[in-house]
Amino acid sequence: MTSVWWVRRDARLADNPALVSAQEDGPAAAVAVWTPAIRLWSGRRRAHLARVWWSLREDTGGALGVRRGPADDAVLAVAREHDAPVVWAAQEFSPAGVREQEAVAAALRADGRELRFIGSPYAVAPGRVRKGDGTEFKVFTPFLRAWREHGWRSPAPDADPDGFVRVESDVDLDQRAAHGDADDPLAERAEFREARIHDQLADFLAGDIDRYASERDRPDLDATSHLSAPLAYGQIHPRTVLAASSRLRSDAARKFESEVAWREFHADVLHHHPRAQRESLTPVIPEDAWATGSEADEAFMAWRDGRTGFPLVDAGMRELAATGTMHNRVRMVVASFLVKDLHLPWQRGAAYFRKALLDYDHAQNQLNWQWVAGTGRDAAPYFRIFNPESQAKKFDPDRRYVERWLPELDTPAYPEPMVDHKAEREVSLADFQRGKELR
Template sequence: MAKITIFWFRRDLRLHDNAGLFYALKEKADVLPLFIFDTDILSKLKDPADARVSFIHQTVSEIKESLQKQGSDLLVRYGKPQDVFKSLSREMEIHSIYTNHDYEPAARRRDQHISEWASKSGIEYRTFKDQTLFEKDEILTASGKPYTVFTPYKNKVLATLDDFYLESYPNENYEKSFIRQPKPEKMISLEEMGFKKTKIKFPALTLSSEVLKNYAQNRNFPALENGTTHLGIHLRFGTLSIREAARAARKYSETWLSELIWRDFFMQILWHFPEVEKHSFRPEYDKISWRNSSKDFAKWCEGKTGYPLVDAGMRELNATGYMHNRVRMVTASFLCKHLLIHWYKGERYFAEKLLDYDLAANNGNWQWAAGSGCDAAPYFRIFNPQAQAEKFDPDGEYIKKWVPEFQTSRYPEPMIEHAEARGRCLQAFTKALKK
């Protein structure tokens, strides 16, 4: 029996420019690609029509079809990863498992368990950097500590980022190493896993030079359909290589490159400070007397706050799984500062809804908005939703699209006046932070 090398797809759903897959194909023969619909993750999802599961299922099906055309196949399993690997080890002789790094606390615990099991089973287990430009301890301060302020981190990245870090892995040169599978396996259906196909349409995987060239001046205006790249979901699930994205950014848009570096920055924060998943990066912010109003939180979730830009953003999120980045900042600030509701509740709601949900970026941006994170907006910076609407949606085009009853008697009055909310926020924050 031939010894099998398994490549385990996770947040890297592509056959091209995939670091771990490249090394598996280059160094080993009989490489068997594997994807696991992880029940530990799926069991936490509340919506049977969760669009992200549809996106993953669709993408995995495309990879499977592509491999079948090469005479190989993608093995797809449903269950807990450790149980899947134990089962496979009884079916075949596994020599090694290759995969790419993940930086989230739960993923790190999962990978540690798999690594320990593999070691005890005499199986080589290797992981690689793929979803970031830099990771872990690659970018540190002069004193060897992780950066907690973005600008010096970004400057160090830009000083280090040469062509070497942006070069694609030529996976196509080693396709002969894929295992031959004359009898392809059937793909598990969404229904068999307890899900159903979403009605949400996914953004195309298109790196538009035109969008990038105009990104800096257009990115803050939510009414512009092509003002941003809409590539968040593709970066999140790895259908787009970060190296390909960064090459395009370096060529066409310094501003978008900066956004990609923010993504790396939050990932290294989560890696070095995993406690930020549930606690404030600045512990003193956990002392704030947050309000626990389920009624106010529900109005925010439903887009019925009486602030049209906030409501438009929440309704867009609920309908499409997407929200414009400028509006994300305004809605997050509103929840934390106007309503004085803990950032973690908003972060969890976004985690349920966003197609491009990524723990590191979502957590980092929510803590930025609340003032509780590293390099965050100061607590006394409180967005005025009305002023934001006037500046970034001056004709009300975005608001009218998502809040058609705006300027009619059916639209609610503001939950709280801005001046009152600002005063209440400053009082609560100042009281806690001066202790």
């Protein structure tokens, strides 16, 4: 009997319970779906996804099929073609992911077939870590403790790379990858092969992790794991990462694990509060405090294009434009600048990041923006306002990061600061005080 493996955010052979389950009774049919929503992605993201699925197709001996269209139509079609009574998939928890899997389940059920879930993109699925009274955690540190106490399963055994039946494709991955580059050329290409990503993790844990706790906030140093994109596309599971890091007895390894926990905390928050993808969980300033009109649009474009006159902000936005990534410390600085110096709503920045980021993760993006804006769960308070100049002195002391991305720095071509940070900080604090008085 053939079962279908529906590829979602689990494009890998290692530690993949859904795929292992699909292969239990014989070779599996594997299908990934190029849905209409992918057209809204940047060319960079489309190109990277095409490379990820191309690599997975190679690892399955060419058996992976990639179909275009809504997921319910594509998955049902493959199940019918292979007379598969069951489709296996990892469960999603984001609002869009839930809607998609409900549609697939309904289409299969109407045809006498079944969608079965096993696993998720998280070490601990959203909703499972709760307080003693059964309610959700609203603060990260106690969530972290409970998350560790809850624990997670050991990685699943590797799937059989030969245990597949061929599924025909109607999407040319080579063309999609090339088209994406034409739309949005990469300055440097991210790794997209599963085996190399495991090597990358091993290399990091064998060396750079010793510097992680002390240097991870330095954009001028290469002290991070570079696993955000592989995690976003599901080429490695956080359980695999945690199993490897747990063998190290160091504070740096524990700090690294806590950053994985932040990813899971944000997914948990969005699971409990789907509206958080668009709405502030805790409004902190009056609505009339947000800048609007043509001047606000011009300010947004200056921020987007990296021409604010604040080197760390501009370097971060230039890095994002060139590579689709940005160092996490710099992400916080550019987000704070948009919300608290330019007085633009966090949703506007989150929407741009959604388009531009190669490692885009919905829960992470929306809730990280809410963290900076002071509107989310366990958020930085609104009155915490990053000073882009002092942040640059602290975390890029030799200016290596800003000089890499701003060749015109220290020349007449580089703009003067577009705002007075000290004055805009006072405006933000006054808005926050007005908001307190209105609540």
